[in-house]
Amino acid sequence: MNSIKPNHWDNLLAFDQQHVWHPYAKIPNPNPVIGVTKTQGSILTLADGCEVIDGMSSWWAAIHGYNHPFIQQAMHNQIEIMPHIMFGGLTHQPAIELAKRLIHLTPPGLVKVFFSDSGSVAMEVAIKMALQFWISKNKPEKNRLLTVRNGYHGDTFATMATSDPDNGMHHIFNDNLAHHIFAPAPEMGFSIESDNSDIQAFEALLEAHHTSIATVVIEPIAQGAGGMRFYRPDYLNRVRMLCTQYDVLLIIDEIATGFGRTGKLFACEWADIAPDIMCVGKALTGGYMTLAATLCSQTISDTISNGNPGLLMHGPTFMANPLACATAIASIDLLLDSPWQQNIQRIERHLQATLLPLKDIEGVADTRVLGAIGVVELERDDLGPTIQALGIKNGIWLRPFGKLIYTMPAFNIPQTQLTSLINGMIKAIQSTLNAT
Numbered sequence: 268m269n270s271i272k273p274n275h276w277d278n279l280l281a282f283d284q285q286h287v288w289h290p291y292a293k294i295p296n297p298n299p300v301i302g303v304t305k306t307q308g309s310i311l312t313l314a315d316g317c318e319v320i321d322g323m324s325s326w327w328a329a330i331h332g333y334n335h336p337f338i339q340q341a342m343h344n345q346i347e348i349m350p351h352i353m354f355g356g357l358t359h360q361p362a363i364e365l366a367k368r369l370i371h372l373t374p375p376g377l378v379k380v381f382f383s384d385s386g387s388v389a390m391e392v393a394i395k396m397a398l399q400f401w402i403s404k405n406k407p408e409k410n411r412l413l414t415v416r417n418g419y420h421g422d423t424f425a426t427m428a429t430s431d432p433d434n435g436m437h438h439i440f441n442d443n444l445a446h447h448i449f450a451p452a453p454e455m456g457f458s459i460e461s462d463n464s465d466i467q468a469f470e471a472l473l474e475a476h477h478t479s480i481a482t483v484v485i486e487p488i489a490q491g492a493g494g495m496r497f498y499r500p501d502y503l504n505r506v507r508m509l510c511t512q513y514d515v516l517l518i519i520d521e522i523a524t525g526f527g528r529t530g531k532l533f534a535c536e537w538a539d540i541a542p543d544i545m546c547v548g549k550a551l552t553g554g555y556m557t558l559a560a561t562l563c564s565q566t567i568s569d570t571i572s573n574g575n576p577g578l579l580m581h582g583p584t585f586m587a588n589p590l591a592c593a594t595a596i597a598s599i600d601l602l603l604d605s606p607w608q609q610n611i612q613r614i615e616r617h618l619q620a621t622l623l624p625l626k627d628i629e630g631v632a633d634t635r636v637l638g639a640i641g642v643v644e645l646e647r648d649d650l651g652p653t654i655q656a657l658g659i660k661n662g663i664w665l666r667p668f669g670k671l672i673y674t675m676p677a678f679n680i681p682q683t684q685l686t687s688l689i690n691g692m693i694k695a696i697q698s699t700l701n702a703t
């Protein structure tokens with residue numbers, strides 16, 4: 268039941284448009300935002316009473332859909348006991364139990380956990396760990412980062428500086444950003460035979476600059492907001508070997524890929540590698556609370572702890588928020604108790620069968636699928652708003668990004684809803700392309 272009448276919603280939206288910032292938006296926002304009154308499973312109820320099927324999982328996060336009773340019960344229980352307590356000098360069972368699970372589930376050697384409140388901050392902490400590691404080893408000259416193009420690691424200053432220099436925000440903030448080293452993006456394609464010129468270019472940069480490089484920073488297998496690109500596991504494998512060979516650390520950003528999205532629990536498992544530092548976020552709590560974590564090796568924590576000043580210099584106010592940690596524990600347990608691999612394979616097969624053939628349509632530049640991620644890349648970058656509006660009419664929620672029309676549904680989306688979601692997406696793309 269929607270207790271707020273539509274004309275009240277007109278007032279709410281008018282206030283929103285004049286006073287509330289939205290992601291990557293201006294005020295007043297010329298693109299209408301849509302009121303949401305309720306969520307359930309993969310269904311969003313909109314302010315006008317219409318229901319749409321969610322194709323975005325709230326930006327990779329809501330892997331179990333919304334309002335799952337198991338997670339909500341865990342949240343209710345934790346609210347009754349202790350919603351928050353500072354982490355400075357104090358600890359609690361949800362943080363400890365969650366740290367145990369993360370250490371157990373992530374690749375071998377990641378045995379120390381730093382909790383923070385968002386993905387960008389987790390990446391800031393990762394970069395800080397890498398820099399402090401070399402300072403502690405009396406090699407402060409190793410202070411640059413090597414990354415690849417088309418990356419996205421967050422919106423804070425250190426993470427902006429490692430995101431793609433062309434489609435990121437470097438041109439606006441150039442004077443305020445650290446200048447890091449960018450290798451070409453890995454060649455596109457999860458299962459391609461490559462001539463390896465991409466990894467050779469990466470190695471050439473390492474060879475030339477390794478004495479001033481602290482760490483490599485990379486998203487494993489699937490690059491997210493920097494282009495929705497998938498690359499072959501062998502590339503990541505060689506990145507790991509080269510980092511060891513040239514004595515630089517490896518930070519893997521699993522914030523988008525972690526907790527099953529690509530078909531493995533963590534995408535770096537495709538290459539069977541272990542990084543020195545790894546970040547998780549987004550799906551960590553199943554999208555119910557904001558929480559992220561940075562894991563690192565024993566060597567890194569020992570070196571920082573035995574160095575000068577001997578402390579890791581970071582400590583957010585809401586570090587390891589107990590409600591968020593309890594939510595994450597419930598989400599992880601729910602995931603591991605579910606047939607998540609089968610669910611993702613089911614979604615992957617459906618996306619492959621329906622989206623891949625669109626490649627032949629005029630106006631479509633590429634289509635690609637990996638795990639529960641489906642991408643249709645158009646030739647034009649200005650059709651997103653039209654496709655989004657048509658999607659709503661077709662009963663689906665998509666949030667296109669430039670040329671990229673993409674979906675990453677909840678793993679447990681019912682098959683009938685998945686079918687409607689993808690049919691609606693294809694219809695919106697086709698009629699938009701036909702009209703241009």
Ligand SMILES: *Cc1c(COP(=O)(O)O)cnc(C)c1O
Pocket residue numbers: 385386387388390419420421422486491492520521522523524548549
């Ligand atoms: C979303 C994202 C981030 C940033 O996380 P926030 O929670 O938005 O700060 C970092 N890296 C990757 C790969 C992401 O997808």
